[in-house]
Amino acid sequence: MIEPSNIAILTTVANFELYSKSSVYFPKGIKKYVIDGTNGMYGIHSILYMMQKLKGSGIEWLIMADEDVLFTKNNLVFDIIEEMRQKDYTVCGVRDGGVLSHRIYNPFVINTFFSILKFSEIEKIWNASEVLNNQYIFPDEFVDDLKNIKGNYNTLSLFEPYYCFYFWLRRKNKKILFLEAGMLEDSLSNSVSYNSEVFLIHTWYARSYLKNEKHTKRIDKILVGLKNNEMLGTENELPQIFKNNTFWLESKIKKIQRKVLLKFKK
Template structure:
């Protein structure tokens, strides 16, 4: 397959043992990047860091997928990007409320386990301070039809600090494509969820609990069972890896400063 120079996939990895297995199933022909998250970097910090590190890489479309995401139809991801282009969507993903049994938070934002981002367009709008200032929800601000959501949700939830990124995009007038998801209801598997494209084609299974893989017997066995059901040939990736060496130290200093400030005030 001819390489797609303008498309890339990024994973913030906390568990490289699992990543080495699931990365075999990534879409072919696209550049692979990793943010080393073993020092605690994830979520909003990871989003900010990726814009810094990927800014001049010539990326138009960026797929973001955690290491506990197992692609069932990898190349369908590229078809989803084409759909997003045609319909002028800037980001796609699964709602963090109402679409997944154990995620009952805000339905107006996505969960970052998997998303596709029009990186070129959003990079031109990107403003850290603006984004941070969007961690709020105004009553009646978003008019999504939530009537088909199966599970509970909280329209006022600010549970995840990264919500501000998606609220910011929405307030900028950017369109979000919310993907359908269903739980895998099997005897030993009621945690994972399967994600579908707009045509109903299976894209991936998100197994959750990446950090527990290789450490917790239950979750390791559960994730391995999902991997066994997916047919794939070994396709080792050689990702470009980024790591903020001093991230943990900076976070500790920041926490200490906040504590001191609170005491003084």
């Protein structure tokens, strides 16, 4: 089995109030890292920053979980990692098309709300420029068996800018373990399963927590259910927090530059 000391969990946090409640249920005995996303950092920018801050830190396996991910059986992540180790998977997660009713995009990549990366393998081949140049897809490029996917999807979708990261890994012949998932009764939250056993719930709308009554009540209802699960009582150790203090300004300048270039092209 993989030593917990070689595993870490990273969350890009836009809502620290929700993180303070959800992170209590994270897998035990592993390091916690946070990227402060309150300045608008998320998606591909978060992945690039993650590699910049964590490369060379000795992490073998990295769990990525949003602050609205609520683990119901947190120990199962270790079983997933063991299967990934044995079968040489580099990534696991839920397809971003055809599995969840509101995610109708590309089924060849995952949604970043939850994933596990073989970080030690990725950092050996990491090249940010290469990654960013992989935001494209050819018809029939990937040969996944999609016959059992019941929902809608688009195999040519480039909906999320972070797809380039997973396309890059696939083009490097890295394997993805796709997990089972299903919708909850509220028609917004979803479960994720491993070997048909639910181990987490993703509530979505983290930014709306304590700001929107509907989503706050919905998420709190799930949190109340977790509090009744004695298996999950754990001390909430403080994470190491990373923040790019110039990200918002840099993003603003780039947007202005793009607008100016588009204006001159006209």
